[in-house]
Amino acid sequence: MVAGLARRFGDLDVAEDATAEAFLAAAERWPREGVPPNPGGWLATTASRKAIDRLRRESQRDARQRAARLVNDDIPAGPAGPVEDDRLRLIFTCCHPVLGMEARVALTLRLLGGLTVAEIARAFLVPESAMARRITRAKAKIREAGVPYRAPTDDDVRARLAGVLAVVCLIFNEGYLAGDGDDPIRADLTGQAIRLGRLLRVLLPDDGEVAGLLALMLLIEARGPARVSRTGELVTLGEQDRGLWDHDLVAEGHALIRERIAAVSAGASAGRFQLLAAINAVHTSGVTEWSTIVALYSRLMLLDPSPIVRLNRAVAVAEVDGPGAGLTEIDRLDGVLDGYHAFHAARADLLRRLGRGGEARSAYDRAIDLAGNPAERAYLTRRRDGLGE
Numbered sequence: 264m265v266a267g268l269a270r271r272f273g274d275l276d277v278a279e280d281a282t283a284e285a286f287l288a289a290a291e292r293w294p295r296e297g298v299p300p301n302p303g304g305w306l307a308t309t310a311s312r313k314a315i316d317r318l319r320r321e322s323q324r325d326a327r328q329r330a331a332r333l334v335n336d337d338i339p340a341g342p343a344g345p346v347e348d349d350r351l352r353l354i355f356t357c358c359h360p361v362l363g364m365e366a367r368v369a370l371t372l373r374l375l376g377g378l379t380v381a382e383i384a385r386a387f388l389v390p391e392s393a394m395a396r397r398i399t400r401a402k403a404k405i406r407e408a409g410v411p412y413r414a415p416t417d418d419d420v421r422a423r424l425a426g427v428l429a430v431v432c433l434i435f436n437e438g439y440l441a442g443d444g445d446d447p448i449r450a451d452l453t454g455q456a457i458r459l460g461r462l463l464r465v466l467l468p469d470d471g472e473v474a475g476l477l478a479l480m481l482l483i484e485a486r487g488p489a490r491v492s493r494t495g496e497l498v499t500l501g502e503q504d505r506g507l508w509d510h511d512l513v514a515e516g517h518a519l520i521r522e523r524i525a526a527v528s529a530g531a532s533a534g535r536f537q538l539l540a541a542i543n544a545v546h547t548s549g550v551t552e553w554s555t556i557v558a559l560y561s562r563l564m565l566l567d568p569s570p571i572v573r574l575n576r577a578v579a580v581a582e583v584d585g586p587g588a589g590l591t592e593i594d595r596l597d598g599v600l601d602g603y604h605a606f607h608a609a610r611a612d613l614l615r616r617l618g619r620g621g622e623a624r625s626a627y628d629r630a631i632d633l634a635g636n637p638a639e640r641a642y643l644t645r646r647r648d649g650l651g652e
């Protein structure tokens with residue numbers, strides 16, 4: 264058998280080693296599995312496979328040695344581009360313009376954001392199966408387009424910034440009130456998002472939307488210690504103990520907002536994240552001025568007339584003009600946000616305030632069924648059970 268292998272592979276040493284390994288394998292396996300019907304054929308086949316494996320390893324040795332020299336090379340690595348942080352650089356790399364905005368954001372959240380397909384689907388308000396198909400198509404499009412991996416340039420940073428900001432924001436959103444699981448707040452995600460926001464601020468110190476997103480996250484994160492009660496129930500903004508807030512984060516967020524107000528006064532434009540941050544600045548400035556909140560949401564609707572923005576504006580309208588006016592606004596979204604728990608929760612609260620208990624109970628039931636966060640479910644359940652008969 265050794266001679267036959269030597270003739271086939273042209274190397275006696277390889278043939279001898281492969282035969283020895285085949286006999287060793289037989290010694291280990293035959294006592295457990297029994298002797299095969301054709302022991303000689305089994306040994307010859309096994310030895311032949313071992314020889315092939317050994318020759319392949321030998322043929323790759325030079326390549327591995329070259330790779331090892333590269334790993335240990337003292338020559339400085341080439342420039343990584345303007346983005347120094349590894350994770351942030353990968354996010355910019357994945358937010359490639361060959362994909363549509365939603366696809367690049369979804370794919371980046373899956374690969375680098377640590378979010379599951381279900382979590383991403385909730386963020387986009389689409390079924391999980393649809394999001395899975397979207398991510399699969401995005402991967403296929405990258406393969407088909409032959410998109411190379413390379414560090415983003417200064418031009419890439421500007422061109423891809425909108426997608427990167429969306430990724431960071433959605434990572435934060437999934438963290439501050441997790442859509443699923445036993446933990447109502449995922450500090451690992453909010454912390455990661457804020458870290459990325461700070462890096463973006465260093466990278467682009469004059470960009471208003473970068474400052475706006477960082478301010479938004481800081482002001483929401485500041486309220487984290489007061490957001491969930493000791494019994495594990497969500498505490499709404501109006502009921503929170505403001506003494507528990509992180510006032511250093513509040514001050515930092517307000518400073519960023521004041522900076523952007525000065526820039527807008529000097530002629531700069533206010534984007535989506537700046538307006539959202541301004542809304543949260545009002546929420547964290549003593550008594551909430553709801554008329555200001557309505558005005559800011561009205562301005563935001565000019566940039567982002569999405570159902571979520573319209574829902575949030577309707578809630579603010581209810582605080583200014585009463586629950587009936589707010590409910591009229593919300594009911595215009597019926598059928599658009601039927602799968603979104605916050606839509607039904609908002610309706611339930613306004614129906615309760617209007618004294619329409621039976622309708623409020625049904626809306627609370629629907630919101631509880633859709634809510635994935637345990638703290639939100641506990642809060643909604645208490646409000647429903649407090650309706651009485």
